[in-house]
Amino acid sequence: MATVCAALGLSNTQYGWTGSAFALALLAATPLAGSFLDRLGVRRGLFFAVLLWSAASAAHGLAGGLASLLALRVLLGIAEAPGFPGSAHVVRGVLAPKQVARGLGFVLAGSTAGALAALFVAVAFEQRFGWRGAFAGVAAISVVWALLWAAVSSAGSAPAHLDVRDAPQTGGASILRNRDVVRAVLLTSGVSPMLAFASLWWPKFLVATHGVPQASIPSYSFLLPLAYDAGAVALGDLAGRSRPAAVLLFASFLALAAGAVPFAGSAWTAVSIAAVAWFG
Numbered sequence: 001m002a003t004v005c006a007a008l009g010l011s012n013t014q015y016g017w018t019g020s021a022f023a024l025a026l027l028a029a030t031p032l033a034g035s036f037l038d039r040l041g042v043r044r045g046l047f048f049a050v051l052l053w054s055a056a057s058a059a060h061g062l063a064g065g066l067a068s069l070l071a072l073r074v075l076l077g078i079a080e081a082p083g084f085p086g087s088a089h090v091v092r093g094v095l096a097p098k099q100v101a102r103g104l105g106f107v108l109a110g111s112t113a114g115a116l117a118a119l120f121v122a123v124a125f126e127q128r129f130g131w132r133g134a135f136a137g138v139a140a141i142s143v144v145w146a147l148l149w150a151a152v153s154s155a156g157s158a159p160a161h162l163d164v165r166d167a168p169q170t171g172g173a174s175i176l177r178n179r180d181v182v183r184a185v186l187l188t189s190g191v192s193p194m195l196a197f198a199s200l201w202w203p204k205f206l207v208a209t210h211g212v213p214q215a216s217i218p219s220y221s222f223l224l225p226l227a228y229d230a231g232a233v234a235l236g237d238l239a240g241r242s243r244p245a246a247v248l249l250f251a252s253f254l255a256l257a258a259g260a261v262p263f264a265g266s267a268w269t270a271v272s273i274a275a276v277a278w279f280g
Contacts, residue, residue, distance in 0.1 A: 003126060003131045005204075008063065008064070014066050015204075017066070018066075018070055019196065019200040021077070022074070023077065023192075023196060024077070025073070026078075026080055026081055027077075029077060029081035030081040030084070030085065033049070033081035034082075034085040037082055037085055037089065041162070042086045042089050043153045043154065043158075043159060043162050045086060046082060046083070046086045047146055047150050047153075049080075049081075049082040049083065049086070050079075050142055050143075050145065050146035050149065051143065052075075052078075052079040053079035053080055053142060054142040054146065055139070056072060056075040056076040057076060057135055057139040057142065058140075059072055059135075060072050060135040061132035061133065061134075061135035061136050084107075087104075087107045088104065089162075090107075090162055091103035091104055091107060093162060098240050099240060100240075101236045101237075101239040101244065102233075102237045102239075102240045103236075104232075104236055105232040105233040105234075105235065105236025106232070109228075109229035109230075109232045109233050112225035112229050113225065113229055115225055116222055116225040119217070119218050119221055119222065119225075120218045121137065121138060122134045122137075123214075123215065123217060123218050125137040125138070187248075194255065194277065197258075202221060203221065205270075206220055206221070206270075209262075210266065210270065212267050220268070220271055223271050223272075223274075224271070224274055225278075227274075227276070227278045227279040228278040230279055231251065231254075231278065231279035231280060235247055235250075235251050252280065253280065254276055254279055255277050255280035256277070256280075257274075257277040257280070258273075258278075261273050261274050261277070
């Protein structure tokens, strides 16, 4: 994003506003996205959500300044909202209760694996076609992915599993009175700022603090999503086999390592410390 900020003349504060716009849109839209998926169905809902996300992502290449970029970030947040509720529904629909934590670990691993691939692909597109072309290229890949999802989710017994409704519909107020839901919300609220920093500020942090060239960002950033994937799968599996509360405490302790990142003396030291935190 350093290239985009320079091209559009955005300060770090203005760039922070674009990140906040995305986060607030995602926050507001996610509960509504869950209801949207309940009514339309996960298969079709995720398909249309990815198409909308792809269109919003490609449109970023047309941004001319702060106002248009803010609007596009809001649209992207809305389009991204169905992703995790839909994925959680799929995991719960096809796995036994004791395997759900493990399954969600693989879901999170998949999302960060996609982000890791996009990191290399976007930089390669940017180097060859410029930053506007990079947005279009990544969006085109997302469209192909949506078509693959439509084909796979419509084959065999997949529709019966994905469209299952084995519980009565519950109103929003009742959901928020559920203690497990409240715990999950609090936990996510604690983790999300660190994940947001990784996705929004990590490249700018490496460039500004450690002088890493823009083209070299993937070489320094790939370890974080890999560590996150490993933690999601390994600790998710462990939570399914032992006491989840103990696993959560251990993971939280590892995540606290993020506080040491600003004091790292080199880019690789910062990456190594952050990898421990992202694993947790």
